[in-house]
Amino acid sequence: xxxxxxxxxxxxxxxxxxxxxxxxxxxxxxxxxxxxxxxxxxxxxxxxxxxxxxxxxxxxxxxxxxxxxxxxxxxxxxxxxxxxxxxxxxxxxxxxxxxxxxxxxxxxxxxxxxxxxxxxxxxxxxxxxxxxxxxxxxxxxxxxxxxxxxxxxxxxxxxxxxxxxxxxxxxxxxxxxxxxxxxxxxxxxxxxxxxxxxxxxxxxxxxxxxxxxxxxxxxxxxxxxxxxxxxxxxxxxxxxxxxxxxxxxxxxxxxxxxxxxxxxxxxxxxxxxxxxxxxxxxxxxxxxxxxxxxxxxxxxxxxxxxxxxxxxxxxxxxxxxxxxxxxxxxxxxxxxxxxxxxxxxxxxxxxxxxxxxxxxxxxxxxxxxxxxxxxxxxxxxxxxxxxxxxxxxxxxxxxxxxxxxxxxxxxxxxxxxxxxxxxxxxxxxxxxxxxxxxxxxxxxxxxxxxxxxxxxxxxxxxxxxxxxxxxxxxxxxxx
Numbered sequence: 001x002x003x004x005x006x007x008x009x010x011x012x013x014x015x016x017x018x019x020x021x022x023x024x025x026x027x028x029x030x031x032x033x034x035x036x037x038x039x040x041x042x043x044x045x046x047x048x049x050x051x052x053x054x055x056x057x058x059x060x061x062x063x064x065x066x067x068x069x070x071x072x073x074x075x076x077x078x079x080x081x082x083x084x085x086x087x088x089x090x091x092x093x094x095x096x097x098x099x100x101x102x103x104x105x106x107x108x109x110x111x112x113x114x115x116x117x118x119x120x121x122x123x124x125x126x127x128x129x130x131x132x133x134x135x136x137x138x139x140x141x142x143x144x145x146x147x148x149x150x151x152x153x154x155x156x157x158x159x160x161x162x163x164x165x166x167x168x169x170x171x172x173x174x175x176x177x178x179x180x181x182x183x184x185x186x187x188x189x190x191x192x193x194x195x196x197x198x199x200x201x202x203x204x205x206x207x208x209x210x211x212x213x214x215x216x217x218x219x220x221x222x223x224x225x226x227x228x229x230x231x232x233x234x235x236x237x238x239x240x241x242x243x244x245x246x247x248x249x250x251x252x253x254x255x256x257x258x259x260x261x262x263x264x265x266x267x268x269x270x271x272x273x274x275x276x277x278x279x280x281x282x283x284x285x286x287x288x289x290x291x292x293x294x295x296x297x298x299x300x301x302x303x304x305x306x307x308x309x310x311x312x313x314x315x316x317x318x319x320x321x322x323x324x325x326x327x328x329x330x331x332x333x334x335x336x337x338x339x340x341x342x343x344x345x346x347x348x349x350x351x352x353x354x355x356x357x358x359x360x361x362x363x364x365x366x367x368x369x370x371x372x373x374x375x376x377x378x379x380x381x382x383x384x385x386x387x388x389x390x391x392x393x394x395x396x397x398x399x400x401x402x403x404x405x406x407x408x409x410x411x412x413x414x415x416x417x418x419x420x421x422x423x424x425x426x427x428x429x430x431x432x433x434x435x436x437x438x439x440x441x442x443x444x445x446x447x448x449x450x451x452x453x454x455x456x457x458x459x460x461x462x463x464x465x466x467x468x469x470x471x472x473x474x475x476x477x478x479x
Contacts, residue, residue: 030057032077039063048072053080056134062086071095076107076114078154079134085118101125111149116141120163124150133177136161146170153180155199160184165208176202178225187211193218193243200225200254203232210234214241221245226254229261236292237266259288259313269299284368288312294350297321298336303328305336305345311372312395316350332359349373360384367391381405 027047032054035041041061046068052075058064060083067087069076071094081087089105091098099106103117112130116122116139123145124131131154136144138160148171155177158164164184173192178199181189188211191198202225203209209232214222222243229235235258244252258264267287287293287310294316300323311317319334330339336346343364347356349372357380358365367389370379381388383405393402 028052030054032056033059035061037061043067046070046073051075053077055079056082058087059083059134066090068092069095069098073098076105078114078132079137079156081115082134082137083139085139087115088117089115131157133157134159136164142166144168148172151175153177155179156182158182158184175199178202179204181206189213190215191222193241194220196220196222198222198224198228200227201230202228204228204230206232208234210236212238214239214243216241218243222252224253224257226256227259228254228257230256230258231260232258233260233262235261236263237268238264239268253286256285256288256312258290259285260290261287261293262289262291264290265292265294267293267296269297269302284310284371285312286310287315287317288372289314291316293317295319295321297323298326298329298331299323300325302326305329305366310346310368311349313372314374315372317348318350318352320346320348337362344369347373347376351375354378356380358382358385363387365389365392368394371395377401378403 027050029052030046030050033056034054035044036056036059038058039060039062041058042063042065044058044064044067048070049072050070051072053069053073055077056079057077058067058081059079061081062083062085064084065086065088068090069092071092073091073095074097076098081089088103089100091100091105097108099108103119104113104122105115105117106113106128107130111128112132113124113128113135114132116135118140120140121143122136122141124147126147127149128147129149129151131150131152133154134156135154136158137156140163141158141161142163143166144158144164145168150171151174153173153176156179157177158167159179159182161184164181165186167181167186167189169190169192172194174194174196176191176195176198178201180199180202182201182203183205185208186206187208189203189209190213193215204227206229209229212229212232212235218241220243222241222245224244238258264287287296289312291314296317296319298320303326320331320336321334322329322331322336326339328339329345330337330341332341334348334351335344336348337344341359342362343366344358344362345366346368347370349370351373352375354375355378356376360382361384362382363384364387365381365385369389369392370376371391371394377399378401379393380403385404396402
């Protein structure tokens with residue numbers, strides 16, 4: 001056994017080989033992650049005068065069985081003892097800042113719970129207001145009861161708790177942090193009407209999650225982060241509240257937030273719970289690789305759409321339907337168009353047809369319109385189309401063909417159209433017959449002005465390194 005002494009100047013130690021540490025009297029702080037991963041460490045003597053223990057300072061010290069905190073310790077940071085399943089903590093009776101009850105460590109000043117010991121079922125007492133990040137991470141806990149005084153679930157609080165099946169929430173939670181429930185065994189969860197954000201990867205990999213409920217009521221905007229429910233492979237249906245909207249800074253639905261939910265067969269975008277109209281604001285690939293999803297219905301008050309497309313990878317959506325009263329969208333042959341039919345917004349990517357002719361009269365093909373359309377090999381674009389937006393054909397390969405009729409009023413013949421830098425397939429220009437004043441009159445090279453509508457574009461700036469979301473009307477009167 002090797003014994004070393006450490007003083008005020010801290011050194012990062014090798015993760016293995018040290019079993020015991022003896023303190024120096026001048027030690028006032030143990031830095032973040034100092035002993036993280038020291039799997040052979042069994043005991044540590046801490047001196048009087050020590051004030052703070054940094055985040056993850058002793059994380060994953062799996063052999064550490066006991067530790068006494070001296071009277072001088074004021075702060076124990078988040079995750080200081082994460083992964084120390086065998087650890088039994090005690091606190092000097094003269095310490096007025098920390099308390100241990102039933103093996104659970106509390107910080108008195110902030111009413112925070114910082115370490116819970118090795119219990120598999122934990123009931124947090126009323127009055128605790130703060131839970132440390134990664135508090136239960138990678139532990140064997142199976143059930144946790146939260147008091148009404150807790151309003152936030154911090155990042156990674158239950159991350160990797162593969163035995164965790166139940167969390168009882170008695171209060172009004174307002175935020176669920178990133179990675180909060182990642183890879184847990186929970187089977188059901190209710191997003192309360194007070195929750196305003198669900199962080200990135202919050203429920204990613206929850207393969208046993210079969211029921212996800214959005215509580216009725218509430219008027220605050222709810223945002224769901226990047227890959228929040230990725231690979232929740234047992235989730236079969238989803239009824240999204242219209243509270244899920246763009247917050248002005250983040251998307252209502254983040255990139256890939258339901259990606260890989262292979263059992264998801266039904267998605268309902270609820271009508272509003274209050275009068276304010278909302279955007280179905282989303283980043284790319286929200287329902288990517290949802291191989292069982294066959295239909296999507298757009299309700300009355302959905303008036304915006306992501307121009308990156310909701311579908312990537314393998315997707316089975318064969319029909320996108322729209323409520324008749326919706327003033328922004330309509331459905332034609334199961335595909336999504338603007339209300340007046342001049343913008344092709346989204347081709348249903350699960351359709352099995354190999355060819356598609358964009359209807360004459362369409363003037364714009366929206367961004368992401370043909371993303372994830374695995375069966376399509378040929379698309380014909382009529383001369384009425386004036387704009388093919390970015391990423392409209394993103395992911396298309398060179399063995400697929402886009403035939404573009406591009407009308408030139410000076411010569412009345414076809415020219416090759418420009419479909420942007422992001423499309424890779426072969427573009428085949430097609431000539432149109434010369435005009436005949438009776439049988440084949442020259443079409444109007446400048447269509448009648450399109451009336452302004454309330455259809456709003458949700459621009460995805462995340463992939464361009466920008467942090468905010470902007471909206472603009474896609475229609476404008478041409479002069």
